[in-house]
Amino acid sequence: MKKVIKKMFWAWDFEKEEKWLNEMSAKGLALVGYSLCRYVFEECEPGEYTNKIQLLEHRPNHPESEQYIRFMEETGAEEVATYMNWVYFRKKTADGPFEIFSDIESKMNHLILVKKLLLPIAILNLWIFLMNLLNFAFNYPRGIWIPFINLACAALVFFGVHGIQKKINALKKEHAIRE
Amino acid sequence: MENIALTEAVFYILLSLEKPLHGYGIMQNAEKLSGGRVKLAAGTLYGAINTLLEKGWISSVPGESGDRKKEYVITESGKAAVLAEISRLRELVENGEKLTGGWTK
Numbered sequence: 001m002k003k004v005i006k007k008m009f010w011a012w013d014f015e016k017e018e019k020w021l022n023e024m025s026a027k028g029l030a031l032v033g034y035s036l037c038r039y040v041f042e043e044c045e046p047g048e049y050t051n052k053i054q055l056l057e058h059r060p061n062h063p064e065s066e067q068y069i070r071f072m073e074e075t076g077a078e079e080v081a082t083y084m085n086w087v088y089f090r091k092k093t094a095d096g097p098f099e100i101f102s103d104i105e106s107k108m109n110h111l112i113l114v115k116k117l118l119l120p121i122a123i124l125n126l127w128i129f130l131m132n133l134l135n136f137a138f139n140y141p142r143g144i145w146i147p148f149i150n151l152a153c154a155a156l157v158f159f160g161v162h163g164i165q166k167k168i169n170a171l172k173k174e175h176a177i178r179e
Numbered sequence: 180m181e182n183i184a185l186t187e188a189v190f191y192i193l194l195s196l197e198k199p200l201h202g203y204g205i206m207q208n209a210e211k212l213s214g215g216r217v218k219l220a221a222g223t224l225y226g227a228i229n230t231l232l233e234k235g236w237i238s239s240v241p242g243e244s245g246d247r248k249k250e251y252v253i254t255e256s257g258k259a260a261v262l263a264e265i266s267r268l269r270e271l272v273e274n275g276e277k278l279t280g281g282w283t284k
Contacts, residue, residue: 054222068225074248075203075221102220103188110222179186 003029003041011118012160014053014086021051021088034081034088049090050098052077055113056085072100085117104175108168115164118157125154185264188219188227192237193261199240199250202228236260 005024009017021031021039026047033040058065060082069079069087076095081088091098101107132147185193191209200208202224209217228251231237236257240250253261 071202071225072221074201075206075224077221097218099218099220100222102218102223103186105186106223106226109226 001043002032003043005039005041006037007039008037010156010160012114012164014055014114018051018053021053025049025051025090025093031080031088031090034083036083047093050093051080052089052091052098052100054087054089054100055110055117056087057113059085060087103179104171105179108171108175111164111168111171115161115168118161118164122154122157122161125150125157129154184267185260186227187217188223189231190261190264191217191219192224192227192231193253193257196237196251196253196257199252201248201250203248205251231257 007020009020024031024039024041025044028043028046028048029041030044030049031039031051032042056062056065056068060066060069060079065087072089073079077089077091077098079087080090089098089100101110129147129150132150133144136144136147188209191212192205194212195205195208202221205228206219206221206224209219228237232239232251234256235254237251238254240252
């Protein structure tokens with residue numbers, strides 16, 4: 001029987017999302033589908049699967065992504081859902097721990113990709129805020145609060161970028177002395 | 180030959196490819212060779228394989244019919260890289276052992 005749960009995670013919290021999916025798996029619910037904030041689960045043995053989420057450089061149907069996903073599947077992982085450039089993988093827990101990256105550099109590159117996704121969104125919102133602020137100030141002073149919605153969005157995403165950057169910096173430090 | 184250290188992943192990938200092997204085979208082989216210590220994750224392995232293909236240290240072998248899995252094999256320049264790395268590692272081990280002889284474990 002399928003069970004749908006609505007829940008939202010920010011893109012920069014994808015590791016929290018993974019953790020939550022693994023907790024669901026521990027309860028006997030395996031992710032089988034995802035679309036915006038909508039998680040579809042099917043019953044499984046408690047703890048049967050371990051989940052990992054990865055942001056790809058290209059859309060999942062791009063030849064390079066398809067080749068990569070095929071490679072992942074050859075190593076025992078399974079693609080359960082895709083959303084924009086995000087892929088949800090799972091692997092049988094019995095097959096051992098499931099990691100996508102085993103070295104610092106590729107972990108770092110993945111976080112840099114997440115940052116590259118978020119940063120333009122933050123900057124765009126900041127830009128829209130500034131443009132609208134001028135526009136509203138001159139033409140519609142009573143609505144001057146409206147541009148601040150974009151400022152709030154920008155602040156939120158910058159906060160996410162900051163968290164990712166902190167993780168990148170920690171890995172960079174570690175990478176200076178070991179692989 | 181560039182005089183830089185290979186990553187552990189690259190070293191074990193190259194060591195695994197004397198005979199053609201697919202990605203999953205490399206993962207299993209690296210784990211076996213290292214007594215279970217080295218667990219190459221698929222994303223890391225995929226990135227390393229593509230870089231090694233670009234550098235010409237490994238090449239992909241046309242797979243046997245019916246088998247979609249791509250196989251890879253080490254090239255002459257890949258072998259040279261491994262040999263250079265081994266002599267670098269030997270130097271490290273020799274110096275390490277020479278200078279830590281009096282250290283207690």
